[in-house]
Amino acid sequence: MDRIPEPELMDNEAQAGAYAQADFSEPHSRFVDYFKLAFPHSPTDGTAVDLGCGPADVTARFACAFPQLTIDGVDGAEVMLKYGQARLRQEGLIGRVHLVHQRLPSRAGLRAAYDIVISNSLLHHLRDPLILWDAVNALTRSGGCVFVMDLARPENRARxxxxxxxxxxxxxxxxxxxxxxxILAAYEPEEVRAHIDRAGLRGLTVKPVSDRHWIAYGWR
Ligand SMILES: C[S@@+](CC[C@H](N)C(=O)[O-])C[C@H]1O[C@@H](n2cnc3c(N)ncnc32)[C@H](O)[C@@H]1O
Incomplete structure (x- = not known):
């Protein structure tokens, strides 16, 4: 089945509100668990960035799992960041986690490089997947960790x-x-592999982890 692109930014109030209020505790806590399995010895006290952070649910879970990290979350949709800011306030994370309103590929407002780069469910929004992988390449310090999770497009619409x-x-x-x-806009793991190689990130591993998710991870 061919990919059917969807709009890039989630900047509609109703859409962002529904997304921010949804319960993603199962996949998002697994995001943190998979990261820990992939990087049992990752740096715990440096800097991290969450690309396409949306309402900061993954960002907040990651920040709570690694209390010594300083984290930036970046998203192109201001309304998502409004929900994200409320979430950070609720979790007492203001000050240690900072949200940046920016649309990739622009990296204005971000650090030059981070110890850890994470992203969940941004890639399937991008018509040009290299926007994510080039950002990963540019923003991860040499020797830093990369961890990306997203949906995998199934074989047909019925599935x-x-x-x-x-x-x-x-x-x-x-x-x-x-x-x-x-799901219809998602990339297949084989496509992700090809994009990652094209971006010069051959050291990353791409692995399906459930009936609908894959992860890509490794040291840069
Ligand atoms: C499905 S949401 C995922 C949000 C969050 N990572 C999570 O897992 O809950 C995708 C997010 O990517 C953002 N986004 C899409 N294209 C972007 C771009 N080029 N630059 C920054 N953010 C982008 C959307 O606005 C949306 O908030």
Whole structure:
């Protein structure tokens, strides 16, 4: 099945609100668990950046898991960052986690390089996947860690709709619609491998981890 791109930014209030209020505790806590498995000896007291951080659920979980890190989250949708800011306040993370309103490939407002670069579910929004991988390349210090997780596009639309039924049946219709659009827009792990190689990040491993997710990780 060919990829069906979806809009890049999630800057619609209703869409961002539904996303920010959804319960992503299962995949997002797994994000942190997979990171720990991939990097049992990662730096715990440096800097990290979360690309396409949205309402900062992954950012906040990561910050709580690694209390010595200083973290920037970046997103092109201001309304998402409004929810993100509220989340940071709620978790007592203001000061240690900083949100930057910026649309990649622009990196204005970010540090020159970070010890850790993470990203969850940004890639499937990008028509040009190299926007993510070039940012990863530029923003990870030499020897730093990269950890990216995203959806994998299934073999056909029926399977995509089956995943929505399986994982989002109880969610509001706007969220079900967005989940379906995201699965249809996702890249397959083989495509991700090719993009990563093209970006010169051959050291990264790409691995499917569930019926709908893959991870890409490694030292730069
Ligand atoms: C599906 S959300 C994921 C949010 C968050 N990482 C999470 O896992 O909950 C994708 C986010 O990427 C943002 N985004 C899309 N294209 C972007 C770009 N070029 N630069 C920065 N953010 C972008 C969207 O606005 C949206 O907030």
């Amino acid at each position: 995509a709709e089956g995943l929505v039924d399986q994982y989002a049946a109880g969610e509001p219709s706007i969220l079900q619609r967005d989940f379906l659009n995201s």
